[in-house]
Amino acid sequence: MASETVHRSDIGAFARRFAETIQPGDIHLLIGPLGAGKTTFVREIARVLDADAMVSSPTFTIVNEYDIALRGERMPLRHVDLYRLEGVDAVHTIGLMDMLADRGVSFIEWGERLKPLVSSYIEITIDIVSDDARRFTVERH
Numbered sequence: 001m002a003s004e005t006v007h008r009s010d011i012g013a014f015a016r017r018f019a020e021t022i023q024p025g026d027i028h029l030l031i032g033p034l035g036a037g038k039t040t041f042v043r044e045i046a047r048v049l050d051a052d053a054m055v056s057s058p059t060f061t062i063v064n065e066y067d068i069a070l071r072g073e074r075m076p077l078r079h080v081d082l083y084r085l086e087g088v089d090a091v092h093t094i095g096l097m098d099m100l101a102d103r104g105v106s107f108i109e110w111g112e113r114l115k116p117l118v119s120s121y122i123e124i125t126i127d128i129v130s131d132d133a134r135r136f137t138v139e140r141h
Contacts, residue, residue, distance in 0.1 A: 003137040005129055011037065014136065015044030022049075024075060024103040027118055029111025032126035037134050041126065042079050042107045049105075055079060058109070063096070068105065076104035082113045 006014045022045075030038040043055040049068035058064040058081040068077040078099055097117065100106055108114050111123065120141065127135040 002139075003135060005133055005135045008037070008132050008134065011040060011134070012044045012047070015041060016048050018138075019045055019048040022070060022105055024070060024073070024105065026105050027100055027114075027121040028105075028107045029114060029118075029121050029123045030107055030109045030126065031112050031123060033128065036126040036128055038109045038126060039079075041124075041136075042109075045107065046077055046079075049077065051077060057081065059083060063099070065104075070105065076102075078104055078106040080106065080108045082108060082110040085113065 004014065030041070032038055039055065039057045046055045046066055046068060049070055051066040051068050053066055055066065056064065058079050062081060062085070064079045066077045066079070067074055080096065096114075100118070111121075115121070123137075123139045123141060125135075125137040125139075127137070129135050
């Protein structure tokens, strides 16, 4: 497990370093309170990976998909927000498990709700240290 406290102005640099570890098919479960910076982190990751559009919050759309470049290959980056979904059945209803089965890269906000359904994932916990700092804890499962 790795943990790093990052000033808000340095989240882009942290995202660049983190992006070097991403592999096709990776599922990232983002865990943290409202306002922790989950969407900001995904926005920076997408920017680093040359996304075809600016990342916006998927709170109301549930899933946003972007085309990215990873290791010289174009693939989808899925940004999912499970905040409004209730229960495991809802995850199946939107077809999320099928989406996660391909070589794309996924970042799932409120990822703790998906843990019972996936066996391999990267858990990224974002804690609010202060108004200007966040602690990122990364753990592979």
